[in-house]
Amino acid sequence: MERRIFIRTLGGVVLAGLPALAQQQNQELKRLVKTDAEWKKLLTPMQYYVTRQKGTERAFTGPYWNNKEKGTYKCVCCNTPLFSSDTKFESGTGWPSFYAPLNKKVLKDEKDKSFGMERDEVICAVCDAHLGHVFDDGPRPTGLRYCMNGAALAFEKK
Numbered sequence: 001m002e003r004r005i006f007i008r009t010l011g012g013v014v015l016a017g018l019p020a021l022a023q024q025q026n027q028e029l030k031r032l033v034k035t036d037a038e039w040k041k042l043l044t045p046m047q048y049y050v051t052r053q054k055g056t057e058r059a060f061t062g063p064y065w066n067n068k069e070k071g072t073y074k075c076v077c078c079n080t081p082l083f084s085s086d087t088k089f090e091s092g093t094g095w096p097s098f099y100a101p102l103n104k105k106v107l108k109d110e111k112d113k114s115f116g117m118e119r120d121e122v123i124c125a126v127c128d129a130h131l132g133h134v135f136d137d138g139p140r141p142t143g144l145r146y147c148m149n150g151a152a153l154a155f156e157k158k
Contacts, residue, residue, distance in 0.1 A: 029105060032078045032127040039077070047076050050151040051129035054114075054121070059094025062150030067096065071157040078127040079154065080106050083146065089139055096153065098146040099138045109134065122146060 034042070039052050046062075049055040059065075064073065073083040073096065083098040091097035101107050105125060112121035112133065122131045131152045138145030 029125050034127075043077065044151075046151045050149045051077050051131070054112075054130040055149075056132075057095075057149050057151050062095065064096040064150040064153055064155055065094050067155060069155070069157055071155055072102070073098075073148070074154045074156060075106075075124040075127060075129055075131070076152055076154045077129040078124060080124060080126045082106055082124070082131070082153070083148070085158075091138075091145055091147065093147055095132065095147050096150055097138070098148065099140075099142045099144055101146065107131070122148070 036052070040048055043051065046057065050057060067085075067088075070085045072081050072085070073088075074081050081102050083096075083100075084102055087098045087100045089097055089099060108123045108125045108128075110121045110123060112119045119133045119135075122134050123129065124131060129152055130149075132146065132148035135145045135147060136143055
């Protein structure tokens with residue numbers, strides 16, 4: 001059974017199925033907006049902490065850091081496809097790491113100056129979920145390491 005979500009656009013609210021979101025790679029993304037109370041009902045406490053409060057799970061404790069199955073990693077909040085298992089690599093950090101997203105349009109970067117350092121935070125462009133950070137020490141061909149929190153991801157096996 002297909003889960004349905006409401007997407008708020010500038011013109012109003014539209015009902016959209018999740019496959020519609022996945023097909024928007026070449027189209028403008030529609031935003032998903034929920035209240036804090038709605039997010040708390042939808043997510044586990046760890047998922048809420050990571051995605052809505054910009055938290056981080058401890059290394060080697062979250063799901064997917066050691067997942068070797070083929071499939072697609074999606075945003076746990078809105079189910080937007082983010083990464084393919086084909087771009088996942090072992091970074092040794094204890095978090096799932098990827099060298100490229102499925103589509104750069106589904107991610108936003110913001111400067112994160114917390115903890116006395118400056119990093120590039122990775123946010124879902126559809127629902128503003130905090131996903132993790134991106135670093136420039138990854139493998140070829142991009143040289144990037146998208147270091148994601150497993151609690152911010154859902155995995156769909158091929």
